[in-house]
Amino acid sequence: MSAPAPPLSRLLDAVADAVAAVRAGRSLNEPLAACPAELRAGTQALAFHTLRHLGAAQVLRTALAPKAPPPKVDALLLTALALLWPGEAPLPYAAHTLVDQAVGAARKRTPQAAGFVNAVLRRFLREQAALVAAAQARPEALHQHPAWWIERVRADWPDRFAALLAAANRPAPMVLRVNARQGDVPGYLARLAAAGIGARAVHDAATPQAIVLDQPCAVQLLPGFAEGAVSVQDLSAQRAAPLLLGPADGLPALAAGARVLDACAAPGGKTAHLLELADLDLLALDADAGRLARVRDTLARVGRPAALAAADARDTAAWWDGRPFDAILLDAPCTASGIVRRHPDVRWLRRPADVAALARTQAGLLDALWPLLAPGGRLLYATCSLFRDEGSRQIDAFLQRHGASGARLWTGSPGHLLPLPDNEPTPADAPTQGDGFFYALLHKP
Template identity: 45%
Template sequence: MPLRPSRAVRKPALPPLAEDSLALALSIAGEIVAGVINGRSLNDGLAGVWRTYPELSAAQRGAIMDLSYGCLRDYGRASLVLSRLLQQPLTETHTDGLLRVTLHRLETRPDQAHTTVDQAVEAAARIAGGGLKGLVNGVLRNALRQKDSLALTIKADSEASLRHPKWWIERIRKTWPREWASILEANNQHPPMSLRVNRRRATQREVIEALAEAGHPTRPLGEWGLRLEKPAPVAALPGFNEGLFSVQDWGAQQAAPLLDVADGMKVLDACSAPGGKAAHILEIADCSLTALDSDPLRLERVRTNLDRLGLAAQLQSLDARRIADRWRGERFDRILADVPCSASGVVRRHPDIKWLRRADDIGSFATVQAEILEALWSVLAPGGKMLYVTCSLFSEENSLQIARFAARHGDCTRVPLHGALERMLLPDADHDGFFLSLLQKNT
């Protein structure tokens, strides 16, 4: 059956393509990638497609996501190949996205090369009046004919072979001279799927057994974490809707326990959405928690997650930098400052970040982080502790940021974490990249 957009969305319908066809998946994924090229986030692009075409099957959604994520991980490769095969860059962005998605599939599914090309040409015939159908056919068939020479070209180009922008590669190499290659390689892999057991409703063993019985084997991570051997849709996991566990990266699960929260404390989660760390704090201790976020819509996700887990917090929509205006005279015993950052430690979950970020963005993030730290410090009680967290791998947002803050504040003591002044988790098979630093306000 041809796929049409829902009536609620004023957008031209995709020309009729069979709902279960590869051509449809290639076309929609190409449109999503084109949106990213024009500055739209991958998450927003996918959400827009799901709203526009609600009748897409679960299988088609999965195929579109795989193509979109894979293409963006390999974006540098496609850029190099297209520069060799096109006389000039395409101005029709949907067709450009289609070519990038198709080149990714040709590389990952070489056994289906001819089917892939035929389906891409069928999709191209229904884009912008079909005027670029011949060009798409010619580029893709040339890519197959020149496969070996193009592979050598890719190998010789750092951006294409390492699948990161050149500025990103150099910054990681400078910051992590020993680990840089393994970091970039980890960034290009599929991310693990980890769970955090809600200790107020289940034990780790109970969740392991329930998931195993449903065909989802796991292995334990620490006392309350689990890693699924194979990622699965959360709706397919028994116990999720009942609030027995949450989906949370194992690295992110390190934050709440380090905050050293006890019953009765007044706690602030300053940049809370989507609420995973706030929920973890409430699972650990009976405390009075305020969850803050500047985006009211994202704050609703915090409410939804807490409701599912049977937890409660005070929710406030406010920019953390303005907190002193709202909480004059009040003080918190503990503050979690999971600040906005480059997200360079989680790019395997958000591959568009690599290509949307610019080198000067890092300084902009560092400025906002410094402002948030200053504001939060003013509402931290004497003797209280603040945990600074980023999912960044760049020192400007991490160690340098904290060193500068501590130097400005004589009432700040850096509390050791596992014998070091800070904790840096580099992305690996079990977790994403995170930076954590615990600060205490002197009495």
């Protein structure tokens, strides 16, 4: 017999704590990890919904209460207003129930503010049509992102920015990658069907091991997950390993035993994919020793060996043994602007200055690693970003710096992959749109 669902007021209290943490600059993962187990799933679902509607909630709160209340009260108000915002997917709670439960949560959080919370939310219910119409005149409410983010996407993608921002607010599918050393897509689809899990293959040559689930599920329910039969990895991320390994036009496939560097390896999905597809002498590097432990765990699960080292890839004197690499994967630190649909807190954590700071880090990594590549070698630069400063402009600048020494961009490089929704009905065998990514395959004559 399953445990009873926790009261909505408890969930709202936990979600408000999560929203307060994000607004204070902390990743959503932190409050979710601290959340009691019986509340975690419900808190995550409501926190995702709230963060996807936080732009409108902030505009509404300013209109309803121009003087910001204390942070704990403000976070609860924003949570309730985001959940009350009329969206595409209404929540299974009546508006008055949400208000009543939010007031109940306020009595626990800040008892003296319960009346204020009640007054603000009931005013919203009375004047909802006018308040929503006025809020939608503001870009932050219309597109549910910070104003600076909206303007950057508009500048980079003027004809598609509204569609990109809308796509970022839609939940992403759960995509699997079948371990080619343990099975194939038809065989794993049969295992899923036997377990009662609906799924379909993705018939795309760029991602031949991909399966999309009809509904997300816990990885513990996936047949053979613990034994490495399958991993969770978005379609766009699944393109990295085949791109680096080749063959590509003018570039042969990497030879067995090739020396490969995964320069920013954590959490290890792309590392594992490379080793599932080829026998390589691979070094997985990451600056964060804690995150490198996740790479170790991932490789142990899929049963593939690699050398691991915790170091800043830019400080080559600290870790490089002087032997050149045949191939380098540089999945560089970035704003993560292409994976906001999976991580809705990212848009609220980033600041405008972060783009330029991360672009400098990316350029530093490219310049430090390029000399480590053997003649005839290749370097795959990747970011999960929509922003051109982290993609096409970054590579244009790199080629200006290194073109004279022979750096070349493979003409078949995917470039920017945009997570745009399909406007037409999708055939059953059509690929599902992946996350926003950028790929540039560079080679050294």
